[in-house]
Amino acid sequence: SIDDFSPSPGQGAIAIVARADDAQTISMLKKIEDPDSRLEIEAERSLSDYVDSGCRFPLGAYAKSNGLEMTLSVSAFSVDGKQSLHVDKTGKKDDPKSLGKNTGEELRARGVNDLALNWREKVEEWNKT
Numbered sequence: 485s486i487d488d489f490s491p492s493p494g495q496g497a498i499a500i501v502a503r504a505d506d507a508q509t510i511s512m513l514k515k516i517e518d519p520d521s522r523l524e525i526e527a528e529r530s531l532s533d534y535v536d537s538g539c540r541f542p543l544g545a546y547a548k549s550n551g552l553e554m555t556l557s558v559s560a561f562s563v564d565g566k567q568s569l570h571v572d573k574t575g576k577k578d579d580p581k582s583l584g585k586n587t588g589e590e591l592r593a594r595g596v597n598d599l600a601l602n603w604r605e606k607v608e609e610w611n612k613t
Contacts, residue, residue: 489544489559491507491544492543492544492545493529493543493545494529499532500513502535513574513589520549523549523554524548525545525547528546528556529579530584531545531558533592535596535600537560540607542561542603543558543560544560545557545558547580549577551576552555552576552577554580554583555573555576556584557572558572563603563606569596569599571594
């Protein structure tokens with residue numbers, strides 16, 4: 485379940501792009517777009533950008549809309565699994581980037597940068613072997 489193991493930010497979302505000047509394709513894509521999913525992914529990606537996560541620092545993040553609000557749940561672990569950080573933060577659904585940034589600020593205050601550095605060092609070490 486999501487409570488046991490958070491997916492990577494943006495996991496499971498399908499993105500389809502179109503040329504900015506292709507109004508016909510954009511109009512067609514708007515019909516299948518899920519606005520809540522778009523906002524949820526924006527919150528997750530904003531968080532990921534803010535704490536600089538990625539393939540060298542895995543982070544679990546899951547945003548869920550509920551009415552006019554959205555909750556962003558995040559988990560980060562040390563390489564050995566002995567340390568962990570968990571944050572659940574709720575904000576306005578129509579401002580997903582702020583929710584991601586605010587959640588990232590709380591993670592930084594709680595030491596996520598130390599976990600990230602440890603992961604990056606370990607990945608570099610693994611890549612040398």
